[in-house]
Amino acid sequence: MSVSIEGRIDLAGPVGKLLHRRPLKNGTVMQSFGVDPVSGDIFVAQLMGGGTRLPDESAPLSYADRNLRGDLCVTRLDPAGAVTGHMYLRGFGHGVALGVENRAGVVRLWTETASEPNGKNEGFGTAVTSFDFRSGTVLDHGSPLHTPPYRPAPGAEFVTCTIDRGAAELVVRFHHDGAGYFERHDLEKARAGVWEPLQRIPHPDQKGWFQGYTSHAGVLYLLSGMPISPDHPDNPPPGNVHLTAVDWATGAILDQRLCVAAPGLPFREPEGMTVVVRDGVPHLCFGFAGELTGPRTCTLMFLSGAPETDGVKVLTDWRPLALAAGVTADRYAPEGRLIALGGTTFLQLRGGVKGAFAADGIIATLPDALTPTLAVRANVPRNNTAGVCVARVEASSDRQLRIYGGRDTHVITWAQLDSFSAVWS
Numbered sequence: 001m002s003v004s005i006e007g008r009i010d011l012a013g014p015v016g017k018l019l020h021r022r023p024l025k026n027g028t029v030m031q032s033f034g035v036d037p038v039s040g041d042i043f044v045a046q047l048m049g050g051g052t053r054l055p056d057e058s059a060p061l062s063y064a065d066r067n068l069r070g071d072l073c074v075t076r077l078d079p080a081g082a083v084t085g086h087m088y089l090r091g092f093g094h095g096v097a098l099g100v101e102n103r104a105g106v107v108r109l110w111t112e113t114a115s116e117p118n119g120k121n122e123g124f125g126t127a128v129t130s131f132d133f134r135s136g137t138v139l140d141h142g143s144p145l146h147t148p149p150y151r152p153a154p155g156a157e158f159v160t161c162t163i164d165r166g167a168a169e170l171v172v173r174f175h176h177d178g179a180g181y182f183e184r185h186d187l188e189k190a191r192a193g194v195w196e197p198l199q200r201i202p203h204p205d206q207k208g209w210f211q212g213y214t215s216h217a218g219v220l221y222l223l224s225g226m227p228i229s230p231d232h233p234d235n236p237p238p239g240n241v242h243l244t245a246v247d248w249a250t251g252a253i254l255d256q257r258l259c260v261a262a263p264g265l266p267f268r269e270p271e272g273m274t275v276v277v278r279d280g281v282p283h284l285c286f287g288f289a290g291e292l293t294g295p296r297t298c299t300l301m302f303l304s305g306a307p308e309t310d311g312v313k314v315l316t317d318w319r320p321l322a323l324a325a326g327v328t329a330d331r332y333a334p335e336g337r338l339i340a341l342g343g344t345t346f347l348q349l350r351g352g353v354k355g356a357f358a359a360d361g362i363i364a365t366l367p368d369a370l371t372p373t374l375a376v377r378a379n380v381p382r383n384n385t386a387g388v389c390v391a392r393v394e395a396s397s398d399r400q401l402r403i404y405g406g407r408d409t410h411v412i413t414w415a416q417l418d419s420f421s422a423v424w425s
Helices: 063-069 187-191
Strands: 015-023 030-035 042-047 072-077 083-090 099-103 106-113 127-132 138-140 157-164 169-176 179-186 199-202 210-216 219-224 242-247 253-258 269-278 281-290 297-304 312-320 335-341 344-350 352-357 361-365 376-385 388-395 400-404 412-416 421-423
Touching: 015 281, 015 312, 030 099, 030 281, 030 297, 042 063, 042 106, 099 157, 106 157, 127 157, 157 210, 157 269, 169 187, 169 210, 179 187, 210 281, 219 269, 297 312, 352 361, 376 421, 388 412
Parallel strands: 030 269, 083 138, 210 269
Antiparallel strands: 015 297, 030 042, 042 072, 072 083, 099 106, 106 127, 157 169, 169 179, 179 199, 210 219, 219 242, 242 253, 269 281, 281 297, 312 335, 335 344, 344 421, 352 412, 361 400, 376 388, 376 412, 388 400
16 A cells, blocks of 8 residues: 655654643643634633533533543634634543534534543543534534444444544544554545545554644654653653654654653643644644643644745744834834744744833733743843943743833833844743
8 A cells, every 4th residue: 555655744843833821611631622724713622621510401510520421622712822612512532632624614523422431430432423513502422413423343442533634534543452543534435424444553652641643644643741740750841742753554653752842831741633734834733731730721832844945944924913002113013933943943023112111011912823931032222321222022931022121210212123033942
């Protein structure tokens, strides 16, 4: 069998970002995500939070009960990270993988379903299905509103699916008789309920705790690793997250790398993968659940398949910055972008600002795509006052771009950002 590997993306390449520490509808850990190929909206699956009471339920259920039953929440976010909708799925599973289609403007999701508990009282799917995303609604397993479930083998467990856009296929993962497998299906046939596996391969060694997968044009990608938290003292920073690329044609591992993206992110549990194609360029996206206490958040990183031009790879093109109150643009409005030089990601800024900074203050708010996990900084020119003509500008993980050095004795009235270039992570 000949399977193209045109979908191979460099696992050692520089990383960019889609979302930064975004809250979801429920405060539980994200499990997987998918992206609408038309709108760019992001759909995140998570276990339903404890204490939730749905309209037809007589009382709220605990998190343990939701986990046992396989009750899920799917949150929809716009590309900027704002929550724009949600849907509850009862009796579906753990949310390990998620496929998103846009059929003439109607979003359709592919997920696991027919949840059954494992030995730890956690519900996992035993089949896969698809259904329209309907915000604010509750969908139960067995409803006529989802397609007839497909079970890849009698007694199959941990059954999940995702979409391979590069090959127009649906990929199904499952366990059977103590072993794990992946299989490929023609997506159009799967939509019609015709289930004829094109190929089945044994589950490769993903090196550690399995956390997600995706596929693109002949390459299967796996995500593994544990969170960084007091509950896992054997996993100190930078953590044990690994990315693995597998050749569908042979089942052989093409590459396997330790992933150190999003350093400093609290908790940093790897969760979910997908491939997003923008302007013909594939981006291998992978997620991290964040926050040690309180509601968890969603951070999404990516590796870009874009080629280099004169040694430069553009990860995120110029994006406008939202200026703080009292700050105005000085001739050219401030913008930022991410580029890679020699495999290292840099944040670059351009444009200028005017204001009256008699103390350290905020210049602007960064979009998620430019927000670092660890603060980055550079010196920039400013108005000369009493011989002081340089200020420090810092981009922080709270999305704020700050300027330092203004004082009553030498107020900053303008700053020029074109010289800002700093290693970003």
